[in-house]
Amino acid sequence: MASFSWKRKIGEKVSKSVVQHFDVEDERSEGDDVEAGRxxxxxxxxxxxxxxxxxxxxxAAKSRRLKEVGxxxxxxxxxxxxxxxxxxxxxxxxxxxxxxxxxxxxxxxxHEVFPAVKAAEMAVTFKPxxxxxxxxxxRAQLNLGEVDLAVKxxxxxxxxxxxxxxxxxxxxxxxxxxxxxxLATKEKIRQEEETKKQILNAPELEQDYDFxxxxxxxACVAVAERQSLYEELRRTTVIIDAEGNVRNVVSGEEGSQxxxxxxxxxxVKARGL
Numbered sequence: 001m002a003s004f005s006w007k008r009k010i011g012e013k014v015s016k017s018v019v020q021h022f023d024v025e026d027e028r029s030e031g032d033d034v035e036a037g038r039x040x041x042x043x044x045x046x047x048x049x050x051x052x053x054x055x056x057x058x059x060a061a062k063s064r065r066l067k068e069v070g071x072x073x074x075x076x077x078x079x080x081x082x083x084x085x086x087x088x089x090x091x092x093x094x095x096x097x098x099x100x101x102x103x104x105x106x107x108x109x110x111h112e113v114f115p116a117v118k119a120a121e122m123a124v125t126f127k128p129x130x131x132x133x134x135x136x137x138x139r140a141q142l143n144l145g146e147v148d149l150a151v152k153x154x155x156x157x158x159x160x161x162x163x164x165x166x167x168x169x170x171x172x173x174x175x176x177x178x179x180x181x182x183l184a185t186k187e188k189i190r191q192e193e194e195t196k197k198q199i200l201n202a203p204e205l206e207q208d209y210d211f212x213x214x215x216x217x218x219a220c221v222a223v224a225e226r227q228s229l230y231e232e233l234r235r236t237t238v239i240i241d242a243e244g245n246v247r248n249v250v251s252g253e254e255g256s257q258x259x260x261x262x263x264x265x266x267x268v269k270a271r272g273l
Contacts, residue, residue: 138151198226
C-alpha cells in the first residue's frame with residue numbers, strides 16, 4: 001500500500017500585509033540604530049578632541065611653572081638645578097625655543113660649550129626669526145672657538161633686528177676682532193713653520209765652499225738671520241689691545257705684558273634671565 005507525506009510550506013498562511021508591516025518596522029529599527037551609532041561616534045570624537053586640548057593646556061601650564069622655577073634658580077646661581085627644571089619643561093613643550101635659549105646661556109656660564117651650542121641651535125630651529133636666539137647661538141659658538149660661525153650668527157641677528165646697538169657694538173665687533181686675531185695667529189704660525197723649514201733645509205748648506213772665501217761668511221750670516229727670525233717668531237704673541245686692534249708683541253718688549261685679553265673684554269656675555 002502506497003503511502004505519502006505532506007509537508008506544509010513555512011509561512012504559507014501568513015498574511016502578506018503582516019509581512020510587509022514587519023519589514024517596515026525592521027528597517028526603521030535598523031535606521032534608528034545607525035543614527036544612534038553615528039551620534040555615539042560624534043560624541044566620542046568630540047570628547048577625545050576636548051580631552052586632548054585639556055591635556056595640552058595642562059602641559060603648557062606646567063611647562064610655564066617649571067620655566068619660572070628654573071629662572072629663579074638660575075638667578076640664585078643654582079645653575080644645574082635650573083637646567084633640570086627646564087629639561088622637565090622641554091619634555092612637556094619640546095618646541096619652546098625660549099627654554100632652549102635660556103638653557104644655552106646657563107650651559108655657557110658652566111663652560112659646557114658643546115651642549116650650549118646644541119641648545120642654542122634648537123632655539124633657532126624652532127624660532128628662526130628670533131634675533132635673541134641667534135645672538136645666544138653666536139655667543140655659544142664663540143665660547144666653542146667657532147669664530148667664523150659666530151660672526152655669521154651675529155650678522156643674522158643684526159639682519160633681524162638692526163636697531164639693537166649692542167649687536168653691533170659688543171657682539172659683532174668683538175667677534176670680528178677675534179676673527180682678525182685668529183687670522184693673524186694663523187699667519188704667524190705659517191711664517192714660523194716656513195722659517196723652521198728653511199733652517200733645517202738651508203740651501204747654503206747644500207753647496208761646497210772654499211773656506212777661505214767670503215762665500216762661507218755670507219752663508220753663515222744668512223743661516224744666522226733665519227735662526228734669529230725663527231726665535232723671534234716663537235717669542236711673538238698675537239694680542240688685542242684696549243682699542244680692539246690686533247698687534248704682534250715679542251716677549252720682553254714694552255707692552256708685552258698685555259698678552260692677555262683686556263679685562264674689560266668678555267669672551268661671552270650671557271643675556272640676563
